Amino acid sequence: MDCIITIELGTNAVRIFAFDLHGNVIDTMKGSYPTFHTEPDYSEQDPEQMFITMLYVLKNLLTEKIHPNNYQVVSICFSSSMHSVLAIDDHGVPLGYAFTWADNRGKLEAQELRNSGLGKKLYQNTGTPIHPMSPLVKITWMKNHDPERFKKTYKFLSIKGYIIQQLTGEYFIDYSLASATGLLNINTIQWEKDALDYAGISPDKLPDLVPIFYSPGKLRKEYQRLLGLDPATKLILGSSDGCMATLGAGVWSEGKGTITIEDSGAVRVVGKEIIKDEKQRFFNYLLTENCYVSGGPTNNGGVVFEWFAKQFGDFKIPYEIEYTMEALVNEASNVVVGSDGLLFLPYLLGERAPIWNANARGSYFGLNIKHERQHFIRATIEGILYEIYSIGKTLEEHRSIKSLSVNGSFASIPFCSQLIADIFNKPVSVSSDTTSRGSFLMSATDMGKYSNLEEASRSVILTDIYEPRVNDHKIYQKYFSIFERVTAKLTDEFEDIAKLQQKH
Amino acid sequence: MNQFILRQGSARELNAFPHILEFALKKNNSIQLNSLHPTTTETIRIYFILDGKFEWIIDRKNHILYPGDLAIILPGQTFSGEKDTLHIGSLIWISLQVEKLDVRGITLGQWSQLSQQECQTIGKILLHNNNPVLKLKDALTLLQTLHKELTTQEIGHTTRVNQLMDELFIYIARQSTHQNNSQRDFPQAFTKLEQTLRQNLGHHWTVEEMAALIGLGTTTLTEKVKKYTGFSPLSYLINIRISEAIKLLNRKEENVTDIALLTGFYSSQHFSTTFKKLTGYTPSEFRKRNLNDKK
Numbered sequence: 001m002d003c004i005i006t007i008e009l010g011t012n013a014v015r016i017f018a019f020d021l022h023g024n025v026i027d028t029m030k031g032s033y034p035t036f037h038t039e040p041d042y043s044e045q046d047p048e049q050m051f052i053t054m055l056y057v058l059k060n061l062l063t064e065k066i067h068p069n070n071y072q073v074v075s076i077c078f079s080s081s082m083h084s085v086l087a088i089d090d091h092g093v094p095l096g097y098a099f100t101w102a103d104n105r106g107k108l109e110a111q112e113l114r115n116s117g118l119g120k121k122l123y124q125n126t127g128t129p130i131h132p133m134s135p136l137v138k139i140t141w142m143k144n145h146d147p148e149r150f151k152k153t154y155k156f157l158s159i160k161g162y163i164i165q166q167l168t169g170e171y172f173i174d175y176s177l178a179s180a181t182g183l184l185n186i187n188t189i190q191w192e193k194d195a196l197d198y199a200g201i202s203p204d205k206l207p208d209l210v211p212i213f214y215s216p217g218k219l220r221k222e223y224q225r226l227l228g229l230d231p232a233t234k235l236i237l238g239s240s241d242g243c244m245a246t247l248g249a250g251v252w253s254e255g256k257g258t259i260t261i262e263d264s265g266a267v268r269v270v271g272k273e274i275i276k277d278e279k280q281r282f283f284n285y286l287l288t289e290n291c292y293v294s295g296g297p298t299n300n301g302g303v304v305f306e307w308f309a310k311q312f313g314d315f316k317i318p319y320e321i322e323y324t325m326e327a328l329v330n331e332a333s334n335v336v337v338g339s340d341g342l343l344f345l346p347y348l349l350g351e352r353a354p355i356w357n358a359n360a361r362g363s364y365f366g367l368n369i370k371h372e373r374q375h376f377i378r379a380t381i382e383g384i385l386y387e388i389y390s391i392g393k394t395l396e397e398h399r400s401i402k403s404l405s406v407n408g409s410f411a412s413i414p415f416c417s418q419l420i421a422d423i424f425n426k427p428v429s430v431s432s433d434t435t436s437r438g439s440f441l442m443s444a445t446d447m448g449k450y451s452n453l454e455e456a457s458r459s460v461i462l463t464d465i466y467e468p469r470v471n472d473h474k475i476y477q478k479y480f481s482i483f484e485r486v487t488a489k490l491t492d493e494f495e496d497i498a499k500l501q502q503k504h
Numbered sequence: 505m506n507q508f509i510l511r512q513g514s515a516r517e518l519n520a521f522p523h524i525l526e527f528a529l530k531k532n533n534s535i536q537l538n539s540l541h542p543t544t545t546e547t548i549r550i551y552f553i554l555d556g557k558f559e560w561i562i563d564r565k566n567h568i569l570y571p572g573d574l575a576i577i578l579p580g581q582t583f584s585g586e587k588d589t590l591h592i593g594s595l596i597w598i599s600l601q602v603e604k605l606d607v608r609g610i611t612l613g614q615w616s617q618l619s620q621q622e623c624q625t626i627g628k629i630l631l632h633n634n635n636p637v638l639k640l641k642d643a644l645t646l647l648q649t650l651h652k653e654l655t656t657q658e659i660g661h662t663t664r665v666n667q668l669m670d671e672l673f674i675y676i677a678r679q680s681t682h683q684n685n686s687q688r689d690f691p692q693a694f695t696k697l698e699q700t701l702r703q704n705l706g707h708h709w710t711v712e713e714m715a716a717l718i719g720l721g722t723t724t725l726t727e728k729v730k731k732y733t734g735f736s737p738l739s740y741l742i743n744i745r746i747s748e749a750i751k752l753l754n755r756k757e758e759n760v761t762d763i764a765l766l767t768g769f770y771s772s773q774h775f776s777t778t779f780k781k782l783t784g785y786t787p788s789e790f791r792k793r794n795l796n797d798k799k
Contacts, residue, residue: 049747056782319687321689
């Protein structure tokens with residue numbers, strides 16, 4: 001029997017799935033790796049540990065679940081989180097750790113560029129908001145602050161690019177991941193010269209640009225032997241986790257939107273054209289030619305609720321956060337819609353879309369003497385979802401969204417899925433393992449099982465439809481309007497308090 | 505309890521316990537300036553606060569101690585009162601001679617019933633504990649019993665006193681792991697554990713040691729680590745060992761045998777076999793590959 005392997009190089013862990021050709025999950029395994037925060041604003045990962053972890057998990061999955069059951073691996077398709085940067089020397093050896101998407105050390109560079117004429121032009125041409133997350137900004141930071149490493153660098157890779165290089169010896173980047181670097185012109189699908197000039201690099205410092213279906217070559221012989229894989233096993237470069245999750249959520253036509261909320265979150269739509277936003281609020285990433293995934297990311301998703309649980313949850317069993325969070329959600333459901341007027345601004349980690357303010361901070365607003373502990377729980381959840389709604393609402397200035405597909409550990413908590421339906425006043429369906437499913441759909445399309453990605457996406461079965469409750473929606477609307485206004489009014493105070501927090 | 509002071513050499517109560525150098529209770533009724541100068545000893549000093557509030561500097565860090573707090577000062581660490589002052593209040597202390605305390609563990613002496621494995625773990629916890637002040641109300645009963653056993657000297661008191669000393673170390677070790685880990689944030693606790701592993705990668709870590717550092721039993725630790733990382737604790741450790749080894753191989757300065765020992769393998773043979781099993785290459789093949797890969 002044939003099977004398809006997908007490898008998702010996520011922020012905290014690598015997740016490897018084996019699918020049969022009908023799209024059923026045969027088995028899945030994961031392996032986590034640490035993130036290092038050696039300085040404020042630094043967020044780094046060890047590429048060698050990520051590679052070893054990936055290899056170890058892949059080997060375990062193959063030798064325990066795939067080979068003994070006589071599955072034949074047809075292809076291996078990759079996806080990874082966006083915006084990572086890794087400098088390597090001419091032996092393919094990493095020069096230090098990789099910068100993850102969450103690395104903020106280039107915030108001054110970003111601020112300067114964002115407000116300049118060049119910044120506006122680069123955003124238009126590359127589709128990537130000018131932000132410390134962007135590899136454009138990270139490489140510029142390295143040029144300015146770590147010139148020795150910058151000079152020694154043979155190529156700037158992404159984490160996925162490094163994994164591919166280790167497995168095959170070849171240097172490639174797919175259009176899709178490249179479109180999240182801030183260095184690619186998403187109209188011409190060539191490196192954007194002005195961006196490269198700004199970062200101080202020539203195109204040969206970057207891997208070769210190829211489509212997502214491209215096969216970067218064969219596995220090195222040693223890995224074929226180690227993994228027990230046939231030389232004919234096809235590697236497929238694939239895309240980013242965000243684009244794959246959109247494909248895997250079955251959102252591949254106008255009128256649909258997808259919401260992912262894990263630790264962080266995003267609202268995304270798919271279209272044949274990019275969204276041109278004067279205020280630079282959205283990203284536009286390329287999946288294939290003339291197919292764009294547009295949307296806005298938030299820093300403050302499930303991570304904020306986890307923060308709340310750690311501080312205020314009662315840990316009857318040590319370290320059992322899931323159990324604790326479940327108990328909190330149960331308590332929240334006893335409180336009325338709108339938490340009796342307690343509002344929460346969830347900006348604990350600063351915020352990206354739609355306000356793009358790194359200094360934004362959290363706040364409970366409207367507190368009165370009758371509010372109890374459980375109001376805080378519900379208000380916290382509602383606040384996180386108001387922020388998601390504020391992204392969706394600004395997206396709707398450009399696209400109409402009739403229905404939503406949600407995924408991710410926080411968004412797929414039934415209580416939250418229903419709240420999303422109510423706040424957005426749109427039907428919500430839930431899907432799971434969307435990134436891996438997206439990779440599967442790509443591989444299956446590559447094999448000719450589907451004629452194109454749109455057809456592939458239609459095969460996704462959506463479950464648990466949540467219908468919006470109109471009366472609740474009306475109440476949320478009233479509170480959301482205050483949420484929006486309080487956020488806007490606090491701009492100066494956010495800045496002042498953030499300054500004080502940095503000082504002390 | 506009334507004030508008392510038992511000193512090795514002069515107090516006959518301590519004759520049978522040469523490892524206990526001092527055991528005392530002091531009620532300090534007035535602020536005593538210049539009475540608590542910085543000192544460093546070769547002994548382990550344990551202070552327990554009965555009442556009052558004390559401001560101390562332990563190992564160059566300031567601490568405020570309240571009733572129910574227990575401070576442990578390790579051999580070589582400095583200890584003094586803030587501005588050398590002893591504040592008003594009551595406290596109990598013990599000064600205890602141990603044979604050895606280093607990264608390999610603690611050796612208490614013949615008198616102790618703790619197993620070698622437990623001593624290794626307790627030693628590690630003491631050395632990695634970054635807060636010498638523990639909330640340990642329960643220690644009071646133990647110290648009262650200890651005093652009673654020493655002074656009444658009823659039958660079996662030698663055994664009881666030594667048992668109580670062992671128990672005190674178990675209390676301290678458990679409380680420091682609990683206090684260092686809030687028991688709420690597993691990712692954070694695991695990150696701390698991982699840092700400790702990386703700092704002592706040459707050590708042959710056991711699951712018992714890892715579990716103790718995080719304040720869990722071995723079964724629960726294994727379950728949690730498996731759920732969080734996808735690996736058993738020892739497999740996860742191998743990931744770290746191999747990725748550090750790869751870095752050293754790429755640097756080309758160390759020979760393979762040295763790398764094996766630095767990264768915690770028993771021998772270069774053990775290193776090569778594990779490395780090949782995980783990466784598909786022997787260490788020297790891997791080193792060669794990256795040289796040939798040059799573009």
